[in-house]
Amino acid sequence: MSLAPPFTAEIAHAKVKKAQDLWNxxxxxxxxxxxxxxxxxxxxxxSFLQGTAAIEEFLTKKWQKEKSYTLRKELFAFTDNKIAVQFWYEYQDSHDGMKWKRCYGLEDWTFAEDGKMRKRHMSGNDVEISDGERWFKEGVDVNKVDISERHW
Known part of the structure; x- marks a missing residue:
């Protein structure tokens, strides 16, 4: 299955999960x-950046700070060449005493004809959590974690 636009529900969902797996x-x-x-x-x-070199540098710095990073993305909405995503990730903050944190966020993506992303806008908020509040403990399948309103 080609993951390039125009998107169907099946392709958009697959595109989101492929991005999740790639980021993980x-x-x-x-x-x-x-x-x-x-x-x-x-x-x-x-942060505002452009180009793959800047993206690589940004992500390198990100994961120097965010240890034990685990991400879940879910399709929120889509059109022919755009996808909106809801996401959650957990990490230990190496700049804050290795405290556990969870980020709740939304992204909007716009794709080129070849299926690569040409625009990404991310908004997210981090909250401190205890080890017992973590959803994505080692060995868990992030896609099977029940992410519902009772967790908020």
Missing amino acids: TQNPSKIATAGYTPDSIWRNRS
């Missing part, structure tokens, strides 16, 4: 080159 590798070079156009434009919270 925590391999900045692979993520930047496999997922994004060479001139891709990003907004990640308050």
Whole structure:
């Protein structure tokens, strides 16, 4: 199945899960080159960047801070070449005493004809959590964790 636009519900869902799996590798070079156009434009919270070299540098710094990173993405909405995603990830903050944190966020993606992302805008908020509040403990299948309103 081609994961390039125009998207159907099946393709959009597969595209989101492929991105989730790619990000969970925590391999900045692979993520930047496999997922994004060479001139891709990003907004990640308050950071603005462009191009795969900048994306790779950003992700390298991200995972120097965010240890034990585990991500879940879910399709929120889509059109022919755009996808909106809801996501959650957990990590230990190496800049804050290795406290556990969870990020809740939304992304909007726009794709080029080849299926690589040419625009990504991310908004997210981190909250501190205890080890007992973690959803994505080692060995868990992130896709099977019940993410519902009772967790908020």
